[in-house]
Structure formats: structure tokens, C-alpha cells
Amino acid sequence: MGKITLYEDKLVFERKDELTVIEAYGENCLRCRSTKNARLSDEAWTLLAPPSQAQCVVTGNEQVATITNGFISATIESGNIWHGGIISYFREGKQILRTKFEGDYTTRNMHREGDHYQVKVIFEANEGEHFYGLGQEQEDQFDRKGSTCNLLHYNTKSALPVVYSSLGYGFFWNNPSPGRCELTNNHTLWLSESAYQADYLVYAGETPADVMKIYCDLTGYASAFPAWAGGFWQCKLRYETQEDLLEVAREYKRRNIPIDAIVIDYFHWTEQGEWRFDPTYWPDPKAMCDELLEMNIRPIVSIWPTINPKSENYLEMSEANMLVRTENGQYGTFDFYGQQTFIDPMNPKTAQFVWDKVKQNYYDYGIKDFWLDEAEPEVHPQQFGHLKFYLGNGAQTAMLYPYYYSKMFYEGLQSEGETEIISLTRAAYPGSQKYGAAVWNGDIMSTFEALRMSVKSGLSMAMSGIPWWNSDIGGFFSGDIESSYFRELIVRWFQFGLFSPIMRLHGARTRSENHVPKHPGIIEQSGGDNEIWAFGDDNYPILKKLIELRERMKPYTKKYMDIAEQTGKPIMRPMFFDFYADEVCYTLEDQYMYGEDILFAPIVNQGQTDRDVYLPEGRWVNVYDRNVYEGQQYLKCHAELDQFIAFVKEGSEALQIFDDLLY
Numbered sequence: 001m002g003k004i005t006l007y008e009d010k011l012v013f014e015r016k017d018e019l020t021v022i023e024a025y026g027e028n029c030l031r032c033r034s035t036k037n038a039r040l041s042d043e044a045w046t047l048l049a050p051p052s053q054a055q056c057v058v059t060g061n062e063q064v065a066t067i068t069n070g071f072i073s074a075t076i077e078s079g080n081i082w083h084g085g086i087i088s089y090f091r092e093g094k095q096i097l098r099t100k101f102e103g104d105y106t107t108r109n110m111h112r113e114g115d116h117y118q119v120k121v122i123f124e125a126n127e128g129e130h131f132y133g134l135g136q137e138q139e140d141q142f143d144r145k146g147s148t149c150n151l152l153h154y155n156t157k158s159a160l161p162v163v164y165s166s167l168g169y170g171f172f173w174n175n176p177s178p179g180r181c182e183l184t185n186n187h188t189l190w191l192s193e194s195a196y197q198a199d200y201l202v203y204a205g206e207t208p209a210d211v212m213k214i215y216c217d218l219t220g221y222a223s224a225f226p227a228w229a230g231g232f233w234q235c236k237l238r239y240e241t242q243e244d245l246l247e248v249a250r251e252y253k254r255r256n257i258p259i260d261a262i263v264i265d266y267f268h269w270t271e272q273g274e275w276r277f278d279p280t281y282w283p284d285p286k287a288m289c290d291e292l293l294e295m296n297i298r299p300i301v302s303i304w305p306t307i308n309p310k311s312e313n314y315l316e317m318s319e320a321n322m323l324v325r326t327e328n329g330q331y332g333t334f335d336f337y338g339q340q341t342f343i344d345p346m347n348p349k350t351a352q353f354v355w356d357k358v359k360q361n362y363y364d365y366g367i368k369d370f371w372l373d374e375a376e377p378e379v380h381p382q383q384f385g386h387l388k389f390y391l392g393n394g395a396q397t398a399m400l401y402p403y404y405y406s407k408m409f410y411e412g413l414q415s416e417g418e419t420e421i422i423s424l425t426r427a428a429y430p431g432s433q434k435y436g437a438a439v440w441n442g443d444i445m446s447t448f449e450a451l452r453m454s455v456k457s458g459l460s461m462a463m464s465g466i467p468w469w470n471s472d473i474g475g476f477f478s479g480d481i482e483s484s485y486f487r488e489l490i491v492r493w494f495q496f497g498l499f500s501p502i503m504r505l506h507g508a509r510t511r512s513e514n515h516v517p518k519h520p521g522i523i524e525q526s527g528g529d530n531e532i533w534a535f536g537d538d539n540y541p542i543l544k545k546l547i548e549l550r551e552r553m554k555p556y557t558k559k560y561m562d563i564a565e566q567t568g569k570p571i572m573r574p575m576f577f578d579f580y581a582d583e584v585c586y587t588l589e590d591q592y593m594y595g596e597d598i599l600f601a602p603i604v605n606q607g608q609t610d611r612d613v614y615l616p617e618g619r620w621v622n623v624y625d626r627n628v629y630e631g632q633q634y635l636k637c638h639a640e641l642d643q644f645i646a647f648v649k650e651g652s653e654a655l656q657i658f659d660d661l662l663y
Contacts, residue, residue, distance in 0.1 A: 275358055
């Protein structure tokens with residue numbers, strides 16, 4: 001039946017094939033580790049040491065014992081030989097979690113290899129509970145209750161194994177092994193396919209902001225947000241040459257359109273894994289960067305972690321084990337213009353080697369910001385147990401890749417004295433936020449459905465501790481800029497971009513039938529035009545005005561990014577984040593707060609001009625007509641294509657941003 005041993009700051013439960021320890025981990029937080037092995041591992045992965053160790057209270061005996069740490073407590077029952085080791089968690093005395101008995105406990109730890117097992121933790125379901133977080137993926141759901149989620153990364157999916165519960169607690173599954181989370185109506189389950197031990201943290205606070213702060217104490221706070229990054233970013237697939245890029249930048253300036261960044265996308269390089277400009281099409285990067293910076297436009301360059309034997313760096317990196325290897329067979333995990341493998345940023349040697357190349361071939365020209373594409377990494381097939389990383393087999397460590405990829409660039413830039421570092425990246429893991437990761441939701445379709453999902457992706461990432469987030473305005477795939485469908489979509493997406501942490505236009509637009517390649521022999525030719533004057537004469541003034549609004553919003557955006565850095569509060573906030581006492585706010589999935597003062601309700605359906613908006617407690621001012629409305633009611637709102645729906649708290653200075661919208 002097992003035995004409980006009480007210590008000053010922890011409980012230990014032990015029986016045949018199970019060792020479990022529950023201990024205080026900082027304030028208002030408990031960490032539970034459980035293994036089939038005879039001892040626990042002290043591996044923390046991306047978990048930080050707690051900033052302070054609270055004084056906890058341990059009471060009980062060998063049969064039933066409780067550990068209390070501020071808002072959170074846990075009770076473990078030794079039980080009997082068939083039904084023992086049950087753990088219950090409480091928030092201020094109210095039960096929030098209880099492990100569930102589902103057959104013989106030993107079957108929950110299926111042997112994989114060595115000391116690694118498939119590990120599961122299963123809890124009873126709570127009626128009426130809502131869950132938010134788990135990163136992002138293309139699904140039309142913000143509240144994760146009633147759903148399952150595969151814990152792995154791929155293009156359009158970043159799996160962050162963390163959730164916030166409407167019962168006022170957070171849960172962090174501290175296992176970088178691919179796995180699964182089930183938040184269904186009959187149980188809550190967390191599973192790692194191959195791990196030494198189960199490792200999770202439960203933490204609680206009075207408000208969602210309190211809970212988010214604890215999570216950031218555990219994994220890190222967002223770094224300092226550059227003020228310029230709150231402006232408009234121009235991007236497309238792709239500018240083929242130096243002159244193509246410069247001409248677009250000059251045109252924005254000629255038209256007096258605010259622009260803060262322009263992106264040099266992939267295949268500007270000589271070969272995958274060489275990280276330098278192809279001199280045929282980019283003959284003078286230094287002069288290009290000088291001209292862009294003179295125009296106050298930041299050049300951003302796309303970096304891929306792919307490499308193949310044609311690269312001048314391949315042999316050296318391969319022989320020094322700086323690449324992701326396979327457990328059996330030769331290189332080759334991604335077929336894209338030949339078989340590619342990936343660099344291994346988990347290896348400190350790799351990080352230094354690649355940064356040295358990046359510094360020499362980009363940074364020294366004036367490029368200080370990078371687009372970290374393929375950050376999952378994108379392997380096919382997704383057989384992570386076949387991959388060998390510096391930190392171990394992929395079945396145990398694969399989820400860490402985007403964390404170390406961002407870390408590599410952050411620390412490289414930091415070594416050059418940079419203090420405001422931002423990297424656009426396609427995947428993240430808990431802790432990525434402290435390395436300047438500005439995550440986007442990948443190569444999504446140019447559809448209203450994808451726009452609707454993107455709103456929920458941004459909110460989910462906010463509740464996963466990633467405050468710097470964005471989507472490709474207009475979507476990535478199959479946008480026909482001549483179609484009425486896309487021209488409506490691009491405006492509605494720009495309106496969403498106005499109230500996103502980062503406003504970035506991107507996409508692989510459909511080329512016209514009469515398209516004549518400028519450079520027929522080039523790899524990866526450009527898509528169709530993707531500048532705001534390319535989407536029709538009617539749209540142009542609408543989009544220009546939105547970008548001008550974004551320029552005026554930069555101080556507001558910077559203010560709340562600084563708050564995120566200091567407290568963990570995201571700028572893009574679900575309605576319940578600030579209005580947590582209002583039950584209605586937990587059901588709202590398609591409107592949100594942008595900071596504390598602006599409420600935005602995007603229009604995300606084709607042909608739509610009307611929608612319902614819920615105003616929470618307070619008094620709210622419509623940004624167009626300046627009518628004032630009392631809160632705690634639904635309003636039916638109208639917005640033609642050249643309008644959006646937003647309200648500002650009465651008395652807030654943020655209302656001045658929208659002065660030129662007055663009827």
C-alpha cells in the first residue's frame with residue numbers, strides 16, 4: 001500500500017515501482033515528480049530555479065499527509081494495495097485536481113528503453129471547468145475543454161504544455177518529450193511518450209495575472225521589446241534581389257507610409273547551411289543595409305536551420321556532431337531541394353559556430369534581427385525517436401528545439417552588446433519568451449476560416465506565456481490579390497493586425513497568368529505582389545490609414561510590452577484576464593482586450609458587417625462615434641469594410657489614438 005514520509009518542505013510517497021515527491025517550488029506553487037525508477041532525476045529542462053522559497057506547512061502521517069504553500073496545497077493518501085497514492089490539489093481549500101484511478105498504476109508507465117518509460121498522469125474531470133493555453137494550432141477553439149492535443153511541433157503548431165484553468169490555477173507539464181494532453185469530459189490526462197519521470201507543477205493565485213506571474217517566475221519573462229517592432233513590418237514570399245527589396249522600401253517612403261521593417265525571405269543564400277547572401281542577386285549587402293537604415297527601416301533576414309552535403313559547412317559540422325543525427329542510417333530528415341538535415345542548437349558548439357557565420361555574413365552588414373523559420377524543426381516523417389540531439393534521443397527531447405534555436409540567436413546578439421532583441425520564429429516552448437521569440441502561427445491558408453482561427457491562436461499563445469505573437473496578414477497560401485474574396489479578407493486581417501502584438505504583412509500570393517519571371521533560373525521565384533498598393537484602389541487608402549493608426553499606437557504597444565516584461569501580463573488578453581469575476585468573459589473566444597484600455601472585436605467572416613460584442617464592467621466609448629455605453633451588456637455593432645469595431649475605457653488617453661476616425 002506504500003508509505004508516506006513527511007519532510008520540512010516536501011512529501012515522499014514510495015511503493016513498489018513508484019517513487020513520488022511533492023515539494024514547494026517558489027511561492028504558491030507545488031512541483032510533483034514521479035518515477036518508476038528508484039531515484040528522481042534533477043533535470044529541470046527549461047524550468048528555472050524559483051526566485052524565492054516560501055515557507056510551506058507539512059502535516060499528517062504515513063497514511064494521509066498534506067503540504068500547503070500559500071494558495072496551493074496537496075494531499076496524498078497511501079490508500080491500499082489496489083487504490084493508493086491518490087493526490088488531491090486544493091486552491092485555498094477548494095479541490096481543483098484529483099488523480100484518477102484507472103486500473104493498475106504500474107500499467108501507466110510502459111517501458112521504452114533504459115530508464116525511460118511512457119508516463120501518464122490522469123486527473124478527475126471538473127464539471128464546468130475551462131482550460132486555455134497549450135500553444136497554438138489551426139483549430140477553431142480557444143477553450144480547450146473537451147479536446148485533445150498532441151504535444152509536438154510542426155508547421156502551424158507550437159505545443160506548449162501549459163494551461164490556465166478557470167478555477168484559478170495553472171498547470172505546467174515539465175517534459176519535453178512528444179506526447180499528448182486530453183482535457184476531455186471524463187478525465188484530464190498528460191502523457192509523455194518517453195521520459196525518465198513525470199514532472200509537473202501546479203500553481204495558483206487570486207487572479208489570472210497572479211497565475212501568469214508565477215508561470216513567468218518558473219520559465220522566464222519576455223525580454224525588452226524594441227519600440228520600432230510595434231510598427232509595421234513589410235514581407236512577402238519573396239524579394240528575389242537586392243534591388244527588388246530596395247525599390248519596395250523606397251516606394252513606401254515615397255508614398256509616406258510608415259514602415260519599420262522589411263524582410264529578406266529564404267533562398268537569398270548560396271546554399272542551405274551556408275548563411276550568406278548569394279552575390280549574384282545580392283551584390284552589396286552593406287550598401288543595401290545602409291540605405292534601409294538611413295530610411296529608418298530595419299532589415300530582417302530569414303535563417304533556416306537546414307543543411308546538406310553541398311554546404312561548405314556540412315563536413316565540419318557533421319564530423320563535430322553539430323547536426324541532428326539519426327539513430328540508424330544516413331542524414332536526411334527533410335526533403336526540400338535535396339535531402340536536408342538540421343543543425344543541432346542544443347549543442348553549444350553548434351550555437352557558437354552558426355552565430356560566427358551569421359555575424360560575419362549578416363550582422364556585420366547591419367542586420368540585427370532575424371526570422372527563424374523551420375523552428376520546429378520540420379522533419380518528415382515525424383519519427384522523433386529516430387533523431388539524436390545533443391541533449392538526448394528525440395523521443396525524450398524533441399520539443400526543446402525551438403527554445404534552443406531562439407536562445408542561440410539571443411545569446412549571439414547579446415554577446416555583441418545588443419539589448420533589445422527580437423526574432424521572428426515559427427515555434428516555441430516554455431521559456432522561449434525570455435529569448436526574444438516573436439512567434440507566428442506558420443504557413444496558414446488565405447481564408448476567413450484561417451483568420452478566425454488566428455484570433456484564437458493569438459489568445460492561446462498569450463495564455464501560454466508568449467506575449468510576442470503575430471500572424472501573416474492575409475494568410476500565407478493561395479491568396480489571389482485580384483479576387484474580391486481576398487480583397488475583403490486582407491482588410492479584415494489588417495484590422496486584426498492593428499490589434500496584434502506585431503503587425504506584419506506576409507504571404508505567397510498567386511501570380512497572374514501573364515507573370516514573366518525576372519530571373520528564370522532562380523530557386524524559389526517570388527510570389528505575386530504583396531504591398532498595400534497591390535490590393536486594389538479601394539483598399540489602398542483603408543490599409544494606409546490602418547498603418548498610420550498603428551504608428552500612433554506604438555507608444556501604447558510599447559507600454560504594455562514593458563508591462564509584459566515586468567509582470568508577465570500579455571498585451572493581447574482574453575476577456576477573462578482582467579474581468580475574471582465575470583462568468584460571461586470565460587465564454588468569449590472572438591473578442592479581446594489590447595492592453596487594459598482597448599477592447600477589439602474582429603470581423604472574421606466573409607460578407608459580415610454586423611456582430612455582437614460584450615462589454616464588461618465599466619463604461620466604454622465607441623472609437624468612431626464616441627457614444628458611451630454601460631458595461632455588462634451585449635451590443636449589436638456594425639462596421640463596413642473600411643471600419644472596425646473597438647471600444648476604449650471611458651477616460652483613457654488611448655482614445656486619442658483614434659481621433660481621426662470621428663464621423
